[in-house]
Amino acid sequence: MRIILLGAPGAGKGTIAKALMEADSSVQISTGDILRNAVKAGTGLGKEAQGYMERGELVPDTLIMEIMESRFQEPDCQKGFILDGFPRTIPQAESLKLLLEKLNLKLDLVVNLDVPKAVILDRLTTRRTCSNPECQEIYNIRSKLPTADGKCKKCGSPVVQRDDETEEAITKRLETYNQKTAPLIDFYLREGLLKTIKSTSSEEIVSIIRREIGLSG
Numbered sequence: 001m002r003i004i005l006l007g008a009p010g011a012g013k014g015t016i017a018k019a020l021m022e023a024d025s026s027v028q029i030s031t032g033d034i035l036r037n038a039v040k041a042g043t044g045l046g047k048e049a050q051g052y053m054e055r056g057e058l059v060p061d062t063l064i065m066e067i068m069e070s071r072f073q074e075p076d077c078q079k080g081f082i083l084d085g086f087p088r089t090i091p092q093a094e095s096l097k098l099l100l101e102k103l104n105l106k107l108d109l110v111v112n113l114d115v116p117k118a119v120i121l122d123r124l125t126t127r128r129t130c131s132n133p134e135c136q137e138i139y140n141i142r143s144k145l146p147t148a149d150g151k152c153k154k155c156g157s158p159v160v161q162r163d164d165e166t167e168e169a170i171t172k173r174l175e176t177y178n179q180k181t182a183p184l185i186d187f188y189l190r191e192g193l194l195k196t197i198k199s200t201s202s203e204e205i206v207s208i209i210r211r212e213i214g215l216s217g
């Protein structure tokens, strides 16, 4: 499958992408994960991106497009991809359109995960993430606990709160989403690719997406 997951921070894009991948050979591409790994590794990209990320602002479009152009060339993208957190602005969506045309690839669907604001705020403040860049499993201090000593159940690495999940950064990220990313809903509506899903159940969301793109249940 070749799909885009749209939705505010905390709407569940990462969780849905991982669930979709389990039943399909498509790869999850999360620009947020790529950037966090670059920050951790202290690369040039990481150094450029870190300040924006900590403030809850978007990293410049040119940097993101450089990352994505090279990411799409990697062989694992051939079987399909689930874009999680990209595109985030109209210029990114326009560049993506040109890039996919150049690569002769067509999107199957753009999913807009429409989750109430109260649920989003609650999820972001209670979310914890595995610190292993290869894993990044998502936990929740109320509904999906790590081990008793705070380790990831999949890989055993410490489970932590993301640096941009302080109250101040969350408020800024939601503001940025409304200003810069929400206009993509209309963009993809006009492209005839949009499906809005109003649900907080991952099972239900995954099954709607699979049905939409012609995979069973």
Ligand code: AMP
Pocket: 009, 031, 032, 033, 035, 052, 053, 054, 056, 057, 058, 059, 060, 061, 064, 084, 085, 086, 087, 088, 089, 092, 164, 173
């Ligand atoms: P995420 O994990 O998708 O919430 O992304 C975390 C942070 O990485 C965002 O708050 C941005 O600072 C940055 N980021 C991730 N994806 C993008 C993107 N497509 N465009 C610009 N900045 C991004």
